Amino acid sequence: MKKAILSLSILFITITSSANAHQNHCDFLPVNSMKIPTGLESFSSGGIDEVAFNRVIDKVSALYASVIKSKGGNLKLERLWNDPTVNASASRDHHNWLISMYGGLARYPIMTEDGFTLVMCHETGHQLGGFPEKITPTGEKDWAANEGQADYFAMMKCFRGLYENADNASVVAQLDVPAKVKADCSRSFKSTNEINLCVREAMAGLVLAKTLTGIHNAQVMQEITLKHVKLSLAPEPAFETPSNAVVAVTYDGHPDAQCRLDTFLAGSICGASYTQEFGRNDPITGACATEKGDRYGFRPTCWYKPRM
Numbered sequence: 001m002k003k004a005i006l007s008l009s010i011l012f013i014t015i016t017s018s019a020n021a022h023q024n025h026c027d028f029l030p031v032n033s034m035k036i037p038t039g040l041e042s043f044s045s046g047g048i049d050e051v052a053f054n055r056v057i058d059k060v061s062a063l064y065a066s067v068i069k070s071k072g073g074n075l076k077l078e079r080l081w082n083d084p085t086v087n088a089s090a091s092r093d094h095h096n097w098l099i100s101m102y103g104g105l106a107r108y109p110i111m112t113e114d115g116f117t118l119v120m121c122h123e124t125g126h127q128l129g130g131f132p133e134k135i136t137p138t139g140e141k142d143w144a145a146n147e148g149q150a151d152y153f154a155m156m157k158c159f160r161g162l163y164e165n166a167d168n169a170s171v172v173a174q175l176d177v178p179a180k181v182k183a184d185c186s187r188s189f190k191s192t193n194e195i196n197l198c199v200r201e202a203m204a205g206l207v208l209a210k211t212l213t214g215i216h217n218a219q220v221m222q223e224i225t226l227k228h229v230k231l232s233l234a235p236e237p238a239f240e241t242p243s244n245a246v247v248a249v250t251y252d253g254h255p256d257a258q259c260r261l262d263t264f265l266a267g268s269i270c271g272a273s274y275t276q277e278f279g280r281n282d283p284i285t286g287a288c289a290t291e292k293g294d295r296y297g298f299r300p301t302c303w304y305k306p307r308m
Contacts, residue, residue, distance in 0.1 A: 028105070029212065035086065038107075046110055047109060048113050052106075053103065060117065060162065068097050073095055073097040074095050077101070078099070084103065087102055090123040090126040092143055114200065115207035115211070119154075121159050122150045124158055128277070129153035130145055130278030130280050131280055131281060132145070134146045147255065148251070148260075149278070151260055153267075155268050156267040156287070163201075168199075175199070181199055181203070198269060202264060202269075205267075209260055209264065210237065216234050217233045217234055237258040242262045243256070246302070263303070269297045272286055283299070
């Protein structure tokens with residue numbers, strides 16, 4: 001793991017960014033300087049190819065373009081395969097609702113097609129995720145669902161809607177699924193396909209949580225190498241080690257990797273229908289919520305403050 005981090009950390013200092021900047025945008029990852037350009041696929045030894053990159057974008061946009069249109073928006077897609085930026089983003093410009101997907105993130109060593117699908121679902125979640133929305137510096141609700149809610153939407157509504165009728169058993173059979181995930185999904189769902197879909201969702205979330213940790217730790221290693229400072233690497237996120245953090249107020253920024261994994265798992269095990277939209281002004285509609293007495297599948301308190 002450390003060897004991979006050290007190798008990736010080279011990319012922070014040798015490649016310059018060609019990313020397009022958008023005002024009022026929401027990124028999947030915290031701002032980072034990692035770049036993985038085309039031609040370094042063999043260097044990074046992983047990720048997805050351009051065909052899979054476009055397949056993900058086509059699939060998610062086909063599911064939500066008409067939904068966005070019904071809300072007065074026009075879905076605009078940026079397929080930035082050649083851009084080395086290790087991120088994804090969503091923004092709005094009047095009626096244009098923009099989602100920008102970068103090849104750098106698709107080429108990240110451990111990225112999978114399911115993981116990249118969840119990334120695009122997250123960016124779609126900023127556009128459609130509902131409550132809680134980000135709060136502007138003036139105290140008003142912004143257009144975008146906050147980061148935690150975008151993760152929750154990505155799992156509960158988008159990923160589930162895409163793969164409800166897929167051959168999830170075949171996908172899950174290739175995965176090393178922790179016992180906790182199997183138990184949690186079996187508790188929430190009854191049919192074999194629902195359980196397999198739940199497991200598939202959660203494991204896609206694990207890919208992204210590990211990606212977050214890997215990029216964070218690569219930046220830490222860069223600081224250690226260049227500045228000779230003592231810093232600690234973030235621990236590997238795991239389903240068995242949920243965050244104990246309890247926020248005093250709902251946090252709009254990017255939660256840490258473990259907290260985001262907790263959100264992905266919560267979204268995967270919540271039994272609320274993926275066809276029911278989240279409320280714009282309440283935490284209950286379309287969700288599992290402590291506010292209505294749900295025992296699992298609710299938004300984690302490491303980023304969300306319940307309305308009690």
